Amino acid sequence: xxxDILKHKLVPDHTILSKTEAKxxxxxxxxxxxxxxxxxxxxPVAKAIGAxxxxxxxxxxxxxxxxxxxxxxxVIN
Amino acid sequence: xxxxxxxxxQINFGLMSPENIRKMSVTKIVTPDTxxxxxxxxxxxxMDPRLGVxxxxxRCRSCGSKGGDCQGHFGHINLARxxxxxxxxxxxxxxxxxxxxxxxxxLLTESEKLDYKxxxxxxxxxxxxxxxxxxxxxxxxxxxxxxxxxxxQEDVKIDKPVSIxxxxxxxxxxxxRERLENIPEDDYMYIGVNPxxxxxxxxxxxxxxVPPVTVRPSITLETGERSEDDLTHKLVDILRINxxxxxxxxxxxxxxxxxxxxxxxxxxxxxxxDNEASGVPPARHRSGRPLKTxxxxxxxxxxxxxxxxxxxxxNFSARTVISPDPNISINEVGVPEMIARExxxxxxxxxxxxxxxxEYIMNGPNKHPGANYVIRPDARKIRVYDETKDxxxxxxxxxxxxxxxxxxxxxxxxxxxxxxxRMSMMAHEVKVLPYKTFRLNLCVCxxxxxxxxxxEMNMHIFQTEESRAEAKSLMRVQEHILSPRFGxxxxxxxxxxxxxxxxxxxxxxxxSEEDVFQMVKRARMPLPxxxxxxxxxKEIFSLLLxxxxxxxxxxxxxxxCDECLKQECKNDAYVVIENGELKTGAIDEKAYxxxxxxxxxxxxxxxxxxxxxQFLDSSTKLAIYGIMKRGFTTSTADEEIPQExxxxxxxxxxxxxxxVENLIAAYHNEELEALxxxxxxxxxxxxVMQVLGESxxxxxxxxxxxxxxxxxxxxxxxxGARGSMLNLTQIAACVGQQSVRGGRIERGYSKRTLPHFHExxxxxxxxxxxxxxxxxxxxxIEFFFHAMGGREGLVDTAIRTAQSGYMQRRLVNAxxxxxxxxxxxxxxxxxxxxxxxxxxxxxxxxxxxxxKVADIDRMIDEMRIKSxxx
Numbered sequence: 001x002x003x004d005i006l007k008h009k010l011v012p013d014h015t016i017l018s019k020t021e022a023k024x025x026x027x028x029x030x031x032x033x034x035x036x037x038x039x040x041x042x043x044p045v046a047k048a049i050g051a052x053x054x055x056x057x058x059x060x061x062x063x064x065x066x067x068x069x070x071x072x073x074x075v076i077n
Numbered sequence: 078x079x080x081x082x083x084x085x086x087q088i089n090f091g092l093m094s095p096e097n098i099r100k101m102s103v104t105k106i107v108t109p110d111t112x113x114x115x116x117x118x119x120x121x122x123x124m125d126p127r128l129g130v131x132x133x134x135x136r137c138r139s140c141g142s143k144g145g146d147c148q149g150h151f152g153h154i155n156l157a158r159x160x161x162x163x164x165x166x167x168x169x170x171x172x173x174x175x176x177x178x179x180x181x182x183x184l185l186t187e188s189e190k191l192d193y194k195x196x197x198x199x200x201x202x203x204x205x206x207x208x209x210x211x212x213x214x215x216x217x218x219x220x221x222x223x224x225x226x227x228x229x230q231e232d233v234k235i236d237k238p239v240s241i242x243x244x245x246x247x248x249x250x251x252x253x254r255e256r257l258e259n260i261p262e263d264d265y266m267y268i269g270v271n272p273x274x275x276x277x278x279x280x281x282x283x284x285x286x287v288p289p290v291t292v293r294p295s296i297t298l299e300t301g302e303r304s305e306d307d308l309t310h311k312l313v314d315i316l317r318i319n320x321x322x323x324x325x326x327x328x329x330x331x332x333x334x335x336x337x338x339x340x341x342x343x344x345x346x347x348x349x350x351d352n353e354a355s356g357v358p359p360a361r362h363r364s365g366r367p368l369k370t371x372x373x374x375x376x377x378x379x380x381x382x383x384x385x386x387x388x389x390x391x392n393f394s395a396r397t398v399i400s401p402d403p404n405i406s407i408n409e410v411g412v413p414e415m416i417a418r419e420x421x422x423x424x425x426x427x428x429x430x431x432x433x434x435x436e437y438i439m440n441g442p443n444k445h446p447g448a449n450y451v452i453r454p455d456a457r458k459i460r461v462y463d464e465t466k467d468x469x470x471x472x473x474x475x476x477x478x479x480x481x482x483x484x485x486x487x488x489x490x491x492x493x494x495x496x497x498x499r500m501s502m503m504a505h506e507v508k509v510l511p512y513k514t515f516r517l518n519l520c521v522c523x524x525x526x527x528x529x530x531x532x533e534m535n536m537h538i539f540q541t542e543e544s545r546a547e548a549k550s551l552m553r554v555q556e557h558i559l560s561p562r563f564g565x566x567x568x569x570x571x572x573x574x575x576x577x578x579x580x581x582x583x584x585x586x587x588x589s590e591e592d593v594f595q596m597v598k599r600a601r602m603p604l605p606x607x608x609x610x611x612x613x614x615k616e617i618f619s620l621l622l623x624x625x626x627x628x629x630x631x632x633x634x635x636x637x638c639d640e641c642l643k644q645e646c647k648n649d650a651y652v653v654i655e656n657g658e659l660k661t662g663a664i665d666e667k668a669y670x671x672x673x674x675x676x677x678x679x680x681x682x683x684x685x686x687x688x689x690x691q692f693l694d695s696s697t698k699l700a701i702y703g704i705m706k707r708g709f710t711t712s713t714a715d716e717e718i719p720q721e722x723x724x725x726x727x728x729x730x731x732x733x734x735x736x737v738e739n740l741i742a743a744y745h746n747e748e749l750e751a752l753x754x755x756x757x758x759x760x761x762x763x764x765v766m767q768v769l770g771e772s773x774x775x776x777x778x779x780x781x782x783x784x785x786x787x788x789x790x791x792x793x794x795x796x797g798a799r800g801s802m803l804n805l806t807q808i809a810a811c812v813g814q815q816s817v818r819g820g821r822i823e824r825g826y827s828k829r830t831l832p833h834f835h836e837x838x839x840x841x842x843x844x845x846x847x848x849x850x851x852x853x854x855x856x857x858i859e860f861f862f863h864a865m866g867g868r869e870g871l872v873d874t875a876i877r878t879a880q881s882g883y884m885q886r887r888l889v890n891a892x893x894x895x896x897x898x899x900x901x902x903x904x905x906x907x908x909x910x911x912x913x914x915x916x917x918x919x920x921x922x923x924x925x926x927x928x929k930v931a932d933i934d935r936m937i938d939e940m941r942i943k944s945x946x947x
Binding site (some may be wrong): 031 | 904908909911912914919920
């Protein structure tokens with residue numbers, strides 16, 4: 001009985017950024033990619049969307065304070 | 078210590094080799110004595126002059142520097158037999174357990190070795206801790222047979238603290254050392270030893286370093302008697318036994334005696350390192366006090382780390398009891414003259430302040446605005462005495478620094494422990510006052526959580542212009558009126574300020590013009606124009622409001638009627654302020670109280686902190702003079718209710734108790750219907766609790782209906798000044814159900830709470846329902862149950878504070894390095910982003926509207942009034 005964890009209401013939306021998008025985000029935040037929060041490549045969500053080490057994920061989640069909040073994570077192993 | 082300037086680029090941790098210990102030692106210590114008959118240190122003794130000097134004036138025999146400049150030098154003791162170091166006993170045990178007794182190799186197969194080697198190397202490369210891997214090896218390498226030489230292994234156990242037992246045979250320290258020496262260097266990796274900095278056999282001591290005398294100074298008592306440090310005492314013990322052991326060994330004494338002495342040496346060395354090691358009786362001083370040895374110096378709250386490195390005692394600080402002063406501003410603190418004369422502010426002398434500085438010096442150290450010290454440009458500090466002040470004034474020149482007394486207007490840091498949030502330390506302006514207590518305005522009690530039942534507070538004086546400027550703009554009390562915790566005021570009116578403002582502004586409150594001017598003048602507000610008639614309280618309060626303030630809100634006294642009559646509210650709870658004029662509504666806690674003051678909140682946000690400080694200072698004073706005009710007092714007479722009310726309450730409670738009896742009867746006859754998900758018994762409990770709870774509330778309502786707004790206790794409860802209606806009804810009508818562990822009282826004797834009841838009795842009275850009021854008095858049974866509930870409350874608070882304190886400590890330690898950068902991101906000290914936007918919405922809660930960006934509904938209301946007023 002395998003469930004699709006991406007459909008669970010507690011799992012926020014994760015998308016893999018393309019190289020150009022990633023560059024844009026890093027430039028916007030004015031940081032190195034190592035300074036981003038991390039996510040493990042064997043994290044269930046990372047596995048489900050097929051992220052590879054070095055990818056940057058865009059995470060869109062509900063927020064108590066801001067309503068909707070976008071954050072980024074670097075995939076590491 | 079002067080002249081040593083080096084930058085630490087790297088710290089390496091490892092074990093100290095015997096050669097290393099000997100190399101850094103300046104002398105071998107052999108004699109257990111310290112001083113000879115003439116009081117001179119003995120060479121080769123524990124106070125050997127080569128170990129460093131303490132007395133100023135003498136020169137060190139080893140380094141040549143003067144006493145005070147010499148940091149001291151280590152010596153060493155050659156131990157007659159090796160001993161195990163307590164700190165490493167556990168490690169030694171683990172290593173012996175996972176290595177072969179014959180060949181010394183780690184008990185891992187070649188393939189396991191390869192696997193672990195890869196894992197360890199990967200972790201070292203990534204800078205990750207290898208502890209978990211080593212732990213795993215220690216578990217896997219517990220084999221019965223060596224995979225290399227096929228030797229059967231015996232079980233190695235540790236007998237705390239330092240005995241290593243193999244099978245039934247206790248290994249001697251020499252045997253332990255031999256085994257450790259036998260481990261091949263290639264295998265060090267698997268037992269977590271870095272061969273560059275350590276070898277396992279170094280965990281068994283053959284040489285003991287002797288710390289310099291500066292680490293264990295002896296004290297000369299008034300009687301001229303010398304008293305040695307605990308460490309010296311311990312070292313004397315070690316030397317004595319070491320000596321005896323050596324002599325016995327050389328004389329060829331029987332094995333048994335040598336072993337006994339060896340054991341004793343081991344005990345002394347063990348307690349020298351840690352006198353609280355489990356399994357050894359602590360070594361004691363002659364007086365019976367346990368010795369404070371190396372580990373005790375570092376460990377715990379009073380240890381070197383927490384007491385001397387993380388926290389230090391400071392100069393330019395003062396501490397005394399606090400007391401209230403409603404006449405000073407919230408920004409001020411009253412400082413006793415005695416303290417003002419003791420703690421000082423350094424002032425650089427210039428041409429422009431020369432005269433003033435000379436005045437201070439001429440006042441001397443004992444007359445108030447005086448000076449205690451003068452610092453010359455060559456950094457020499459000269460104490461000012463009445464006898465020397467004239468000479469000092471003569472020599473005073475620009476460039477000198479005068480340490481003058483505290484005077485009115487100086488900025489100081491004021492603090493009350495526990496410092497739980499940033500409002501626990503705020504900058505105040507000094508006001509020098511007579512007597513011996515710190516004085517503070519009552520409005521700043523909530524942020525410090527202070528009261529005047531004997532609380533003490535600390536004051537620190539800034540010593541540089543930069544710190545003063547920074548404190549003045551960031552830490553001043555008025556900058557902290559709004560709390561970053563909930564975006565509302567945390568500083569505001571309390572107690573009498575609130576009842577006073579209510580008495581002043583409630584419906585029908587009028588004052589003669591003479592009274593008004595008197596109050597206004599005493600509150601130090603500007604005098605208003607004469608009206609030539611009596612003033613309403615609302616008109617007086619309006620004098621304080623900014624002329625373009627518009628707001629609407631429901632006051633604390635609002636009874637939350639089903640349909641709000643708004644402006645026509647008969648309780649005067651609908652507050653409308655039109656262009657700075659209080660039209661309707663009374664002023665109470667919701668207006669300017671700490672934690673909920675809406676007007677105060679609005680003034681800080683719209684008109685700034687200066688205006689807010691002025692408003693608070695004046696409004697609280699006005700309220701105090703308002704309350705003084707009317708007079709305000711409370712007593713148990715305020716909770717008196719007529720006999721008729723008492724009869725009604727009695728009847729109500731009897732009804733309720735009858736209902737409970739019926740429920741219990743229904744339960745016993747099994748007629749009770751169980752609620753979903755509950756057992757029959759639980760259902761009964763719930764229903765009984767509900768009936769009794771209702772009856773308590775109803776009895777309260779009856780009592781309340783006899784209380785009017787002319788009752789002072791009721792005024793305090795309803796305006797939010799102090800106390801609650803529940804407090805009053807418990808005094809007047811009925812105390813209600815007592816609870817332990819969230820339910821009715823069940824504990825005590827078997828199947829009953831007290832011997833006054835039948836076994837299994839479930840009635841209201843038998844389970845802790847207090848039917849009396851506090852005023853009427855509790856009967857003995859009720860009193861007992863009340864004490865049970867009360868005790869639980871006390872225990873809970875004690876546990877809660879301890880628990881939340883520790884929780885806070887952990888949280889603060891985890892978060893202390895995070896900060897919000899200019900671009901709005903939250904980062905740690907390595908620059909790693911934690912949040913891409915602070916709080917996800919980037920809002921400073923102190924500047925928000927109770928945590929929200931804005932309250933649109935309220936803004937619309939206010940704009941409506943504004944446009945109507947025009």
